[in-house]
Structure formats: structure tokens, C-alpha cells
Amino acid sequence: MPEPVIATQNLVKSYRVKGSKAEKKTSEFVAVDGVSFEVAAGESFGLLGPNGAGKSTTMRMIGAVSTRTSGDLTVLGLDPNRYGPEIRSQLGVVPQENNLDMELKVRENLLVYGRYFGLPRAQVARRADELLEFAQLEDKAAAKVDDLSGGMKRRLTIARALINDPRLLLLDEPTTGLDPQARHILWDRLFRLKEQGTTLLVTTHYMDEAEQLCDRLVVVDKGQIMAEGSPADLIRRYSSREVLEVRFGSTQNAEVAGRIQSLGERVEVLPDRILVYSDSGEHELERMTAAGLHPITSLVRRSSLEDVFLRLTGRNLIE
Numbered sequence: 370m371p372e373p374v375i376a377t378q379n380l381v382k383s384y385r386v387k388g389s390k391a392e393k394k395t396s397e398f399v400a401v402d403g404v405s406f407e408v409a410a411g412e413s414f415g416l417l418g419p420n421g422a423g424k425s426t427t428m429r430m431i432g433a434v435s436t437r438t439s440g441d442l443t444v445l446g447l448d449p450n451r452y453g454p455e456i457r458s459q460l461g462v463v464p465q466e467n468n469l470d471m472e473l474k475v476r477e478n479l480l481v482y483g484r485y486f487g488l489p490r491a492q493v494a495r496r497a498d499e500l501l502e503f504a505q506l507e508d509k510a511a512a513k514v515d516d517l518s519g520g521m522k523r524r525l526t527i528a529r530a531l532i533n534d535p536r537l538l539l540l541d542e543p544t545t546g547l548d549p550q551a552r553h554i555l556w557d558r559l560f561r562l563k564e565q566g567t568t569l570l571v572t573t574h575y576m577d578e579a580e581q582l583c584d585r586l587v588v589v590d591k592g593q594i595m596a597e598g599s600p601a602d603l604i605r606r607y608s609s610r611e612v613l614e615v616r617f618g619s620t621q622n623a624e625v626a627g628r629i630q631s632l633g634e635r636v637e638v639l640p641d642r643i644l645v646y647s648d649s650g651e652h653e654l655e656r657m658t659a660a661g662l663h664p665i666t667s668l669v670r671r672s673s674l675e676d677v678f679l680r681l682t683g684r685n686l687i688e
């Protein structure tokens with residue numbers, strides 16, 4: 370078996386949090402609570418979970434910028450506690466918040482960053498031009514970073530992370546806050562990297578992003594792994610083939626829910642809609658209307674990772 374690019378075993382990170390001034394007590398907050406997974410070379414692996422699940426904290430430990438509290442961790446075969454600089458020199462990092470240099474122009478951001486890695490000037494210049502093309506920012510080379518759109522800034526951050534030809538690219542929420550078109554452009558770029566064999570670790574709270582980008586993923590909640598598998602595996606394991614979504618109006622949903630519990634394999638009542646899990650959504654809708662229940666809106670769709678998350682935690686991914 371080739372060595373995994375990332376291996377975590379019972380990884381824990383706890384923070385000391387100060388109580389109020391009056392209390393003067395500090396307590397431990399466990400942000401990552403015994404996480405174990407492995408990522409193979411060339412894989413695109415996701416950490417999918419809601420706000421506060423511990424995704425960024427996990428990523429910072431893997432990126433060798435935050436030390437673990439306990440457990441085992443190797444990145445590119447090395448322990449970050451001992452080999453931080455060696456690991457960091459082989460990583461590309463796209464943090465959750467863009468940290469581009471606003472004082473510098475677009476191309477200069479790449480040049481300066483490349484020189485941090487001690488790469489020769491001519492090589493960095495060549496690589497910067499390749500990456501501007503890759504990020505579709507050639508005509509913005511001389512623009513101020515501040516004048517870029519959100520999607521362009523994100524692409525520049527990714528281009529910058531690639532300047533050292535990293536073996537592993539860490540992407541923390543690559544498309545949060547972007548509009549649908551900008552997200553698709555970004556996914557396309559990341560997909561190309563994946564095709565070229567770059568190992569990707571992606572955190573996201575978007576199930577569609579996880580489905581688009583990840584070969585395998587872990588669903589995390591409150592610092593713990595709830596499930597692991599490919600998107601298709603997880604959906605097969607934790608959901609039905611289809612979902613019927615119906616709305617009866619906010620005041621009616623709860624009352625109707627009591628009358629349709631026998632439909633499908635499972636029924637979830639959310640504040641704004643009712644979900645009926647079944648292999649055939651249309652069939653369930655027919656049964657519903659035959660019973661004299663006529664929803665205001667109805668929609669049949671394929672199960673998604675959102676349904677997996679709901680099943681595992683009883684909550685929605687985006688609250």
C-alpha cells in the first residue's frame with residue numbers, strides 16, 4: 370500500500386476558553402474530538418459539516434500551523450510537530466478568508482509569494498504567467514487586488530497556493546459567498562487540478578460542492594465524524610433513492626405530518642416543508658393525493674448529501 374498523503378488517528382484539538390471576568394475560570398472546549406481518516410495520493414477528500422463543526426481547525430493542524438492536543442497525524446508522511454517547515458513547503462493553502470496582499474497588483478501577489486518559497490526569479494515569473502492563465506486572470510495581471518470580484522479573488526488565492534507546485538492542496542470553503550456562476554468556474558478549475566493528479570482536501574458546508582468535488586468525504590458535526598464514504602455510498606447508505614418535498618403552508622405542516630407518517634420509508638417534518646423518503650417520489654405523491662391531501666407545492670428529487678446529514682444529525686446542514 371502506498372503511504373497516505375494525510376493520516377489522522379484520534380486527532381483532538383481543544384482550546385482553553387476564558388470564562389467571564391467574575392468567574393476567572395478557564396475551561397476546555399473540544400473543537401476536534403477524535404477524528405480518524407486517511408487521504409490517498411491523487412484523491413479529492415472532503416470535510417463536510419455545518420458552521421463550527423471543526424473543519425478549519427482540522428485543516429490548520431494538517432497545514433502545520435496549529436498543533437494538535439492529542440492523537441496522531443502525518444502529512445506527506447511527516448509529523449507536523451517535528452517537520453512543520455518541510456510540510457508547509459510542499460503544501461498549497463487556500464484559507465477560509467482570502468489573505469491576498471491588497472497593496473500589490475494581481476501578478477505581484479504571485480511573484481512575491483513564489484519568492485517566499487525561495488524559488489528562482491525566472492521560474493516564479495514563468496509559473497505566475499501559467500497560473501494567471503489557469504485562473505483566467507491574464508487580463509487582470511496589472512489590476513489592483515481590491516478591484517477584483519469575489520470569484521476572481523478566490524481564483525487568485527488558489528493560483529497563489531499553486532505557485533510551489535504543491536503535492537497537496539488544502540481548500541477551506543473554496544466557494545463560500547460566491548454566486549453560482551463564479552462557483553462553477555472555480556469547480557471547473559479545481560476539477561482540472563484533480564485530473565492532473567493533485568491531492569485535494571476540501572472543507573465545505575455545501576453538499577453540492579462536496580458532491581461535485583469529492584471522491585470521498587467525512588461528514589463532521591461537533592468535532593466528530595458521523596460517516597465516511599463516497600457521496601454515492603453515503604446517499605445509498607443513509608437515504609432513499611428519491612425524496613418527495615411537499616409544502617402545506619406553515620400552519621398546516623405539523624397537522625398533516627401526523628396523517629402521512631406511513632408514507633415512504635421515512636418522513637421528516639421541517640418547519641417549512643415535509644420530506645417523504647422513498648424509491649419513488651411520484652408514487653408517494655399519488656398516495657398522498659388519494660388520501661385527500663393536496664400540498665400547495667410538491668417536488669420530487671434525488672436524495673442528496675443534505676438528506677444524509679439530516680438523517681445523521683436530525684438537523685439541516687445550513688441553518
Ligand SMILES: Nc1ncnc2c1ncn2[C@@H]1O[C@H](COP(=O)(O)OP(=O)(O)OP(=O)(O)O)[C@@H](O)[C@H]1O
Nearest residue numbers: 384386398400419420421422423424425426427574
Ligand atoms: N482559537 C480558538 N479559540 C477558541 N475556540 C475556537 C478557536 N478556533 C475555533 N474555535 C471554536 O472551535 C469550533 C470549531 O471551529 P472551526 O473554525 O474549526 O469550525 P468550522 O467547521 O471551520 O466552521 P465554519 O463552517 O463556520 O468555518 C467553533 O466552536 C469555534 O468557535
Ligand SMILES: [Mg+2]
Nearest residue numbers: 424425426465
Ligand atoms: Mg471554517
